[in-house]
Amino acid sequence: xxxxxxxxxxxxxxxxxxxxxxxxxxxxxxxxxxxxxxxxxxxxxxxxxxxxxxxxxxxxxxxxxxxxxxxxxxxxxxxxxxxxxxxxxxxxxxxxxxxxxxxxxxxxxxxxxxxxxxxxxxxxxxxxxxxxxxxxxxxxxxxxxxxxxxxxxxxxxxxxxxxxxxxxxxxxxxxxxxxxxxxxxxxxxxxxxxxxxxxxxxxxxxxxxxxxxxxxxxxxxxxxxxxxxxxxxxxxxxxxxxxxxxxxxxxxxxxxxxxxxxxxxxxxxxxxxxxxxxxxxxxxxxxxxxxxxxxxxxxxxxxxxxxxxxxxxxxxxxxxxxxxxxxxxxxxxxxxxxxxxxxxxxxxxxxxxxxxxxxxxxxxxxxxxxxxxxxxxxxxxxxxxxxxxxxxxxxxxxxxxxxxxxxxxxxxxxxxxxxxxxxxxxxxxxxxxxxxxxxxxxxxxxxxxxxxxxxxxxxxxxxxxxxxxxxxxxxxxxxxxxxxxxxxxxxxxxxxxxxxxxxxxxxxxxxxxxxxxxxxxxxxxxxxxxxxxxxxxxxxxxxxxxxxxxxxxxxxxxxxxxxxxxxxxxxxxxxxxxxxxxxxxxxxxxxxxxxxxxxxxxxxxxxxxxxxxxxxxxxxxxxxxxxxxxxxxxxxxxxxxxxxxxxxxxxxxxxxxxxxxxxxxxxxxxxxxxxxxxxxxxxxxxxxxxxxxxxxxxxxxxxxxxxxxxxxxxxxxxxxxxxxxxxxxxxxxxxxxxxxxxxxxxxxxxxxxxxxxxxxxxxxxxxxxxxxxxxxxxxxxxxxxx
Amino acid sequence: xxxxxxxxxxxxxxxxxxxxxxxxxxxxxxxxxxxxxxxxxxxxxxxxxxxxxxxxxxxxxxxxxxxxxxxxxxxxxxxxxxxxxxxxxxxxxxxxxxxxxxxxxxxxxxxxxxxxxxxxxxxxxxxxxxxxxxxxxxx
Numbered sequence: 054x055x056x057x058x059x060x061x062x063x064x065x066x067x068x069x070x071x072x073x074x075x076x077x078x079x080x081x082x083x084x085x086x087x088x089x090x091x092x093x094x095x096x097x098x099x100x101x102x103x104x105x106x107x108x109x110x111x112x113x114x115x116x117x118x119x120x121x122x123x124x125x126x127x128x129x130x131x132x133x134x135x136x137x138x139x140x141x142x143x144x145x146x147x148x149x150x151x152x153x154x155x156x157x158x159x160x161x162x163x164x165x166x167x168x169x170x171x172x173x174x175x176x177x178x179x180x181x182x183x184x185x186x187x188x189x190x191x192x193x194x195x196x197x198x199x200x201x202x203x204x205x206x207x208x209x210x211x212x213x214x215x216x217x218x219x220x221x222x223x224x225x226x227x228x229x230x231x232x233x234x235x236x237x238x239x240x241x242x243x244x245x246x247x248x249x250x251x252x253x254x255x256x257x258x259x260x261x262x263x264x265x266x267x268x269x270x271x272x273x274x275x276x277x278x279x280x281x282x283x284x285x286x287x288x289x290x291x292x293x294x295x296x297x298x299x300x301x302x303x304x305x306x307x308x309x310x311x312x313x314x315x316x317x318x319x320x321x322x323x324x325x326x327x328x329x330x331x332x333x334x335x336x337x338x339x340x341x342x343x344x345x346x347x348x349x350x351x352x353x354x355x356x357x358x359x360x361x362x363x364x365x366x367x368x369x370x371x372x373x374x375x376x377x378x379x380x381x382x383x384x385x386x387x388x389x390x391x392x393x394x395x396x397x398x399x400x401x402x403x404x405x406x407x408x409x410x411x412x413x414x415x416x417x418x419x420x421x422x423x424x425x426x427x428x429x430x431x432x433x434x435x436x437x438x439x440x441x442x443x444x445x446x447x448x449x450x451x452x453x454x455x456x457x458x459x460x461x462x463x464x465x466x467x468x469x470x471x472x473x474x475x476x477x478x479x480x481x482x483x484x485x486x487x488x489x490x491x492x493x494x495x496x497x498x499x500x501x502x503x504x505x506x507x508x509x510x511x512x513x514x515x516x517x518x519x520x521x522x523x524x525x526x527x528x529x530x531x532x533x534x535x536x537x538x539x540x541x542x543x544x545x546x547x548x549x550x551x552x553x554x555x556x557x558x559x560x561x562x563x564x565x566x567x568x569x570x571x572x573x574x575x576x577x578x579x580x581x582x583x584x585x586x587x588x589x590x591x592x593x594x595x596x597x598x599x600x601x602x603x604x605x606x607x608x609x610x611x612x613x614x615x616x617x618x619x620x621x622x623x624x625x626x627x628x629x630x631x632x633x634x635x636x637x638x639x640x641x642x643x644x645x646x647x648x649x650x651x652x653x654x655x656x657x658x659x660x661x662x663x664x665x666x667x668x669x670x671x672x673x674x675x676x677x678x679x680x681x682x683x684x685x686x687x688x689x690x691x692x693x694x695x696x697x698x699x700x701x702x703x704x705x706x707x708x709x710x711x712x713x714x715x716x717x718x719x720x721x722x723x724x725x726x727x728x729x730x731x732x733x734x735x736x737x738x739x740x741x742x743x744x745x746x747x748x749x750x751x752x753x754x755x756x757x758x759x760x761x762x763x764x765x766x767x768x769x770x771x772x773x774x775x776x777x778x779x780x781x782x783x784x785x786x787x788x789x790x791x792x793x794x795x796x797x798x799x800x801x802x803x804x805x806x807x808x809x810x811x812x813x814x815x816x817x818x819x820x821x822x823x824x825x826x827x828x829x830x831x832x833x834x835x836x837x838x839x
Numbered sequence: 840x841x842x843x844x845x846x847x848x849x850x851x852x853x854x855x856x857x858x859x860x861x862x863x864x865x866x867x868x869x870x871x872x873x874x875x876x877x878x879x880x881x882x883x884x885x886x887x888x889x890x891x892x893x894x895x896x897x898x899x900x901x902x903x904x905x906x907x908x909x910x911x912x913x914x915x916x917x918x919x920x921x922x923x924x925x926x927x928x929x930x931x932x933x934x935x936x937x938x939x940x941x942x943x944x945x946x947x948x949x950x951x952x953x954x955x956x957x958x959x960x961x962x963x964x965x966x967x968x969x970x971x972x973x974x975x976x977x978x
Binding site: 705706709713717720721728786787788790794796799806807809812814816817820 | 867869871874879890909910913930931933948953956957960961963964965967968969972
């Protein structure tokens with residue numbers, strides 16, 4: 054393969070899925086579900102481009118490229134392809150290609166297939182960006198994009214309530230973790246001064262030695278554990294099964310849930326190896342591993358079974374990364390690749406079974422081997438890999454894992470026990486999914502089971518065959534995929550030489566024990582299922598219920614706060630606002646002792662006195678007016694008086710505007726007054742009016758004192774000199790006020806006119822609500838008082 | 840409010856005020872005036888017309904929904920800013936041309952387009968509120 058220029062090639066690979074996503078609905082409209090063949094070209098092309106970097110990457114090289122994004126904050130839009138990123142990217146684009154084809158067949162004839170293609174390709178692009186990102190902020194952006202796009206995918210059947218709940222749950226949990234991760238990244242940037250993964254990896258012990266290490270670790274783990282579904286954050290994963298099967302096959306094999314594992318592997322050389330790391334990770338991992346596998350055997354829906362085995366596998370990976378020895382990390386890497394292949398395949402098999410037999414309930418499936426032979430073959434291949442049978446890639450992984458954990462101390466015995474139990478349970482789960490639906494008698498409830506089209510069986514079969522080929526040609530496999538990946542995760546070059554030929558050693562013995570235990574569990578699976586189901590029912594509470602309780606609690610709190618703040622009574626709002634403004638004006642002046650000195654009596658001309666008298670008359674008229682309308686008009690007198698003063702002091706622009714604003718506000722206030730069902734006059738006794746009067750006087754006095762204080766400060770002429778000098782010279786305008794508005798401070802003005810328009814829209818909507826109430830008896834939110 | 844004299848004079852008054860508002864808008868760069876004040880004048884002109892002759896005729900005379908006018912203004916203002924980006928200078932840097940039309944040198948500029956945008960936003964925003972409020976008088 055010709056050498057591809059890194060920047061062009063990398064950027065193209067990153068952009069391709071998004072371009073395809075934009076075109077997807079159009080292509081779907083033109084070609085129907087056959088559009089899948091065209092759309093699959095995008096990830097396939099990205100795969101080829103990324104594979105072109107393999108020769109560099111396999112020899113420990115790093116391909117990096119990027120653009121400046123926010124130079125002022127040292128934020129770049131930059132990417133880095135090393136062994137870890139490369140293998141991940143190949144899995145994402147490779148399996149992604151198969152998934153796009155598979156969804157072409159699986160969702161054939163679905164009304165929103167175009168939208169589905171769009172979503173899944175967007176997700177693919179986000180995931181690809183996530184694993185290739187170098188700059189921390191770039192990584193975070195892609196991280197959040199995967200959360201958002203997976204929300205769209207899980208909630209694809211948005212008309213079903215369970216799908217919506219699953220989507221919201223996934224978004225809340227992974228999005229929440231994402232925020233923790235952002236905080237972690239900010240701490241890394243600000244306290245350690247490291248902006249990108251390259252920096253972090255180059256800095257060696259810098260993060261471990263940093264006083265903020267514990268904070269950083271906890272925040273990063275929050276992000277990784279939520280995304281990679283560690284107990285107790287795992288609940289979103291089984292609930293995400295509400296999504297169409299291609300989504301599960303993609304998100305829960307090679308992508309979404311692996312993002313957390315990716316992050317841990319990526320940061321392992323910089324964060325790992327401490328006592329905290331080697332305790333917390335294996336503990337969470339082991340619990341997740343065993344609990345996930347138990348729940349997997351309990352489930353009756355084969356898709357849910359697979360979902361829980363995914364939780365379990367993620368637990369195993371986190372546990373191994375936590376152990377952090379060279380062997381454990383190699384095991385983790387081998388298992389990660391193997392899992393992406395066989396789990397993607399098995400999920401697609403589950404979809405094919407659903408597609409062919411119209412049910413996924415294990416008790417109602419059987420005898421599908423004859424009508425669906427290719428699917429059965431694919432299922433067997435994947436399950437053999439998942440069960441860790443030689444010669445499949447799953448076998449390589451399991452050997453390496455046992456080999457890494459076989460040390461005598463109690464901690465490792467505990468971990469190896471968890472690994473054996475978990476693996477045995479997963480072994481059983483694998484064959485529950487791959488054998489039970491296909492063997493035995495065909496139940497009468499299944500009518501005309503059939504094999505799907507080529508796109509349906511193609512994906513799982515390819516993944517199953519790859520699981521076999523990877524182990525058979527283990528040298529190439531280690532050289533191109535697992536070796537570079539493990540080296541990047543360890544932080545030093547390593548050689549992997551595990552082969553599919555079993556050697557008689559302790560690891561192999563443990564492997565045999567696992568298989569034996571797995572067969573026992575498989576045979577007893579029905580009894581185990583009832584037992585675990587009964588136990589869980591007795592407990593009656595789980596993180597899933599807890600999630601609902603937390604959400605309900607959140608709603609209660611916000612309802613409480615809203616009720617308190619939004620009483621819906623205008624007079625209450627006005628009182629609070631004016632009180633707050635008065636306090637904001639007076640309190641700082643009193644605290645800092647900057648109350649203005651008593652002003653001197655200014656020397657005024659007689660016509661200036663007349664204007665002031667006019668203003669006073671206006672104010673008195675407002676106060677004593679019997680009729681509200683009179684009061685409003687009198688308010689106008691005061692405003693016009695002020696405008697006259699502006700005019701006399703030589704500010705024609707200001708005066709002009711003041712005149713217009715005053716006119717319009719009187720007109721609009723009068724219009725509003727006539728619309729409100731108020732009595733024309735205020736009939737409250739003076740006792741009730743007094744607090745309002747005091748408040749008004751307080752507010753007025755506050756502004757008065759504040760303006761006096763400002764006027765008494767020495768005048769700083771920097772700005773006015775600047776504007777005077779440059780207004781005509783560079784902005785071609787003699788009217789400085791206007792030049793400031795439209796030129797020097799144009800961006801401010803743009804914001805202001807946007808506000809004017811938005812306010813107009815909001816007021817229009819408010820008026821409409823009240824009109825609507827007359828006609829259709831809609832509830833009026835402004836009148837609901839607690 | 841609807842006296843014969845008022846109803847008779849309102850259209851003329853409105854026409855004069857709108858004309859004046861455009862005058863104020865255009866002279867704004869060198870003399871007191873500008874888009875904001877111009878917009879307020881035009882808005883009050885329309886308010887007068889509405890009070891005198893009812894909302895229907897105003898809406899017909901405006902042809903576009905006031906909110907659409909407002910939105911068009913915002914777009915014009917943003918476009919005025921973006922022009923400069925394409926010219927290679929920073930966002931919202933003023934650009935000027937002085938073509939000669941009919942023997943007179945005319946100053947055209949992005950700040951002027953921006954000011955027209957401000958004018959339209961203010962006219963549209965305020966009169967949509969005023970018209971909506973007046974409308975309820977008639978139902």
